[in-house]
Amino acid sequence: MKDAPGPPLFPEQNSSQKPEKDVPHYHGHRDRLRQKFVETDGAGLADYEMLELLLCGFIPRKDVKPIAKSLLTRFGSLSAVFAASPKTLQSVDGIGETLSIYLKTVHHLHLRATAQELNGREVLSSWQKVQDYVRVRLQHDEIESFRVLFLDRKNCLISDEELGRGTVDHAPVYPREIAKRVLELSSSSIILVHNHPSGDPTPSRADISMTREIIDVLDSLEVQVHDHLVVGRQGVTSMRAAGLI
Known part of the structure; x- marks a missing residue:
């Protein structure tokens, strides 16, 4: 009598995993963006792609390319996106209160880092x-x-x-x-x-x-x-x- 099969070595890869055809198209795109960033140290990414890569960390289950492009269209540049007020950011479809605060946090981190370059000098x-x-x-x-x-x-x-x-x-x-x-x-x-x-x-x-x-x-x-x-x-x-x- 044969032994009953044991549990799979990698449970996350068992048969309950979604078929490939059901995986959202942007999952592979995110992987390619991250790889492109690593290979070019960020220099190979367009402004909307840099913003898109950042948004991936804030919005895990949605295609964020349209949001990134909408932000740049609305404000005109990356610096203007991050400098915008939370209320103004929320005028862009897909940007809620939480995400607007995250984007403003990036701006203030940049501001603090720049200010620290002057401290004690x-x-x-x-x-x-x-x-x-x-x-x-x-x-x-x-x-x-x-x-x-x-x-x-x-x-x-x-x-x-x-x-x-x-x-x-x-x-x-x-x-x-x-x-x-x-x-x-x-x-x-x-x-x-x-x-x-x-x-x-x-x-x-x-x-x-x-x-x-x-x-x-x-x-x-x-x-x-x-x-x-x-x-x-x-x-x-x-x-x-x-x-x-």
């Missing part, structure tokens, strides 16, 4: 990193925001703070409030930063006038304004490099 010798940081933070903001980077005597970053937030074309700025915060932080110098939601980083006459007013107020405290950076989707403009201050 002499900021003026890492000028490109400063511009990269402010661009990641502000280039896609739909509301004008005025920020100040406070530096110590060695020009290392003490704090980055938003001191004004307003409308699509104006953020209230109070030089004496900046001076007050400078004293509270014992800051020796600052860098002013604000964004233009229009996308054009060209400083306006009001920007130049306001910057000079801040410089005059801080001169009495012997605090230097190193620069005023204007951020837009088209780039970052340094007022000092442009000879405006």
